[in-house]
Amino acid sequence: MNTNSNHIGLPNIEDLQHIANELFSALPNEFPKEISLSPDLNEHPRATKVAETLLSAGNLGGVETVFPVSNHDTLMTQAGHGMSVIPIQGGIPNQPLIPNGIPQSPPSMGGIGVSPSVGSYGNLGGMGKSPNSFSEISDPTFLEKDLNGIDTSKYHLGNGEVPYAVGTGNNVNMGEPQTSFEDLNLTKKVEPSYFPFEYGDNSFEAELKAALDMLNTGFGTPSAKDFAGLEQKNSYYFLDENPFAFDSRKPAISSVVPIQPQSRNGWVGSNFDAYLIKKDFPILNETVNGKPLIWFDNAATTQKPKAVIDRIAYFYEHENSNIHRAAHELAARASDAYEAAREKVRVFLNAGSVNEIVFVRGATEGVNLVAESWGNHKLVAGDEIIVSHLEHHANIVPWKRLADKKGLKLSVIPVDDDGQILLDEYAKMLNSKTKLVAFTQVSNALGTITPAKQMVDMAHAVGAKVLLDGAQSVSHMKVDVRYLNADWLVFSGHKLFGPTGIGVVYGKEDLLNEMEPYQSGGNMIQDVTFEEIKYHKAPNRFEAGTGNIADAIGLGAAIDYISKIGIEAIGQYEHYLLEYATHLLKQIPGVRLIGTAAEKASVLSFTLDGFTNDEVGKALNREGIAVRTGHHCAQPILRRMGVETTVRPSLAFYNTCQDVDVFIETLWRLKTNK
Template sequence: MSTSDFSGNGLPDIAALAQLANQFFTALPSASQGQAGIGLPAGLSHLNAAPPSVPGGVSALGGGLGFSPGGSPSAVSGVPASLTGDLPLSGASPAAFGLPGEAELKALLAAPASSQSQPPATAAGPGSGAAYYFLDFAKPYPAGLKVPGLATDSLHAGSVPAARAPFDINLVRRDFPILQERVNGKQLVWLDNAATTHKPQSVIDRLAYFYAHENSNIHRAAHELAARATDAYEGAREKVRGFLNARSANECVFVRGATEAINLVAQSWGRANIGRDDEIIVSHLEHHANIVPWQMLCAEKGARLRVIPVDDDGQLQLEEYAKLLGPKTRLVAFTQISNALGTVTPARQIIEMAHSAGAKVLLDGAQSVSHLRADVQALDCDWFVFSGHKVFAPTGIGVLYGKEALLNEMPPWQGGGNMIRDVTFESTQYHDAPGRFEAGTGNIADAVGLGAAIDYVNRIGIENIGAYEHQLLLYATHRLKEIPGLRLIGTAPDKAAVLSFVLEGYKTEEVGAALNREGIAVRSGHHCAQPILRRFGLESTVRPSLAFYNNCADVDALIAALARLKGGRSSF
């Protein structure tokens, strides 16, 4: 490499960097996961490059931003300083995205192959030949059994482990077997994470282990399998408590998902406390699941639904919200992150304002739990809801958090076994929370799977995940703005993981179908959020959405496909 390959500011020429990076990454285990040679037009050809690893623990663009093994101590114990600040969304130089300088790149390319970062040796879970990077598998369980995916010595330890493995995107991706799937002959690029997230092998194995070694109904039987199942189920509840920083596991109720949790509050607390002419406030950003239950309650009780408006960037207008609050306000229900736009709402401020008016608050965390820390004590929400499948856990399991005293004041909404203390034909005495809201046989296995997913997230660190995803979102936003005729919907400065857009000359379903032919999974439609899309004059958008197992190569594949689509339908 000659000095002529470098620009005046010490950064390598983009074309030279791409060539060198591709040569370097052919030797790495994850090279097959890249999108090299995907046929970008000349103006975007530099996006084919997979990155060299940058000293200090941060890897550069094409193969995924992240923390690399062998990086600086800060990459292991926390977020590197280079990932804590915002990057410009337009006119960004290569340096803004962490590309190496001349000395760093020369040192990297001169290093012998044996000194390059390699995945650490890992232990395999029982009954599985797969290797895992983030989880330990030799932890004691009842009667000395060894359980895959159990990341803490105690089933009732809810704290995040003190030491975490480094965040390396190539190793993270190995933990998700579905990312090796091929669709229409192409490597799967999963950009539909706002709809559902994929499961690490540790979660898949934990479910298999439950059914092979622990399957039983819970709480009352005297036999060994019931004890194992009960420990696993209640251990998962304790992990949820720690994940949300709830005061007690009694504040965490297992439900089917965020939708059922919202309906539970509406049908229990709402029916008991909302009356004629009372007011419920929601925001314009809401998913239908946080609109329809309140509409139904208002229709039943003669109450009124009021809406916090948004500005043209998709941000809530707090001055208008303040005008809605009043003596008739009984409840404020809003999302922490918009599933359609990605807007992050100022949740703590909204909650404080509602409490000042004497209202209760339900916070919808379905889109937030996989991206940022959800501390229910710091937020001071009265209820918090989320779905397990949005945070790398199975479908059919979710959580309603509620302040314990409030939950115990709420009447049960379903009757049956498990939720009772005593039953006669004349009357029934109910358990306190959480039992009073868990009638019948619960989704035991998937609750255990949720606990395993929380273990996985905790071992990486939600702050590390958020920092990585933030930089990936900035990169994707910057690249999407280069596509002629593409209009981003939702441009709030505080966003997370969602990139809704429309493309001039194409219906959203056409774009979705074209991307699917390329193996790229996105959502196209109204995203169960019709009111907010209509606020922008639309009935649907195309919605790529990110998770921490995505990398810049995934974004590059999306950009390439959209560029070809704009080049003419015959390109597909």
């Protein structure tokens, strides 16, 4: 590209005008298709701003403004609406290819990893601004900044108006006031980034044209070539079988490449880039034994995006106070942020009311709450509880203890050799004495996805209540409690990219209000005398004392992050990654996969002949790969499969095919060296 000799590094204005016209030709019809970038022309206000921005960007003292947005060098370009990432020379070894052979770096929004539809985010602060990570996109004031980068957002300070919790239908004590603060995400200063140009041998115009040719927002109807080859035998294309798949009429993935069994290249859908998402998780920059950390222990706990970390820090810096009492400003801020997090959980689960969302320490406490508050008061000798063979200890031990205490019968739903629920056997177990069925939606040890909706309906047919353990499912698939119709559902925040020490019990509101309080103390009472105690209704009746306020708010931030990417897109990508890893793992001699259900989440339990599981775990750790070894708090199901322990890599949406390759290569070296 020619440059203006009067400004070091400044592109020639004619070249800029050509590029701008290429960009504007890709925009919606209301934008001009021919513009001039001369600053003294005002034929279109955005054209003027484009010119000003480009001119200021070029005067950088000769410093090139190309920057990486992934593990490989890319160019980020901004059209008036939306953004895209253009791959340049270089790239990642074994990086997935798209049909035209260009290294895959799909359209993305500077760290989100998901491409919005054109026009869905306006101009993102003008041509001179771009968010650098997902956490900046999640800043609600970012999109309210004008073209000069001036923050025009308004903070809505409380003034004693209708309390937030009352406005959302929350049961609160009106004697303990709250105000109308919104839960504002952390406000961050967004540094300007400039329109990048590539100089030297690479042709920017050619790259731009290639990107425009690839332009696809992912929300339109795919072309025939997008699905070319899907009928091939042994293709590892997963949409037909994927339990998380989108409605086929609205495909989430617009450019699909079938993965051949012999291929070492993985596919990252055209509007999903795990390499960009990984940038939002600070801990994934860590090294272990001098190697980049590869976190394959997601079933135990997930890592936290910067947006969550920042939101918790913001609470302690600006909002820290106890909640639901006092009339001062910080109490109002804390109360509203806490109750806003409850509303986010409600939306995430599609619950009918915030009164159905109870904050607890985690899924384990949630199961114990139901066992004590409902089971201990409602069940009598001779009643029957049914659990499945797949359960985590947290969904076995409370029911076993209760059965021993009250003379209940505890029955176990069997599974087949693949780790799948035997529905016929389950049907035979149900009877009029069955009062509770408690089972997991996804097995933490095997990854098996249970037919939850069908199992719930079968239990309800005999009058039984159902508790669903969602600890392993909420991070992989859409969980709709009204569709599933379970009476209770529990999950933990730390398995949903949120903080530790926070979890949720969803319960049907009438049922929760019939249950006895789990713990007693402040915040859960309406009135106390020495003669009588009156309790709040749910959810407050189950949240005695000072709760984990900061981490509840952090959980809300995690839900914001997940929701912006889309849980369906996450599940779809993870299912692809599971298929990719499973295919390669099965080729290693001596590997035995434990749990081979037709429908699985992204969990791979296995043993390797000739090695103890600890030996395998240590070998992987030397390469920076974190996996879990042991019984995974699920001894009954592992013993059913004939083992005491396994190696368990478990995958998340920030893992990549390259991560899987390092994992597989390590196992091959371990096997061949011995």
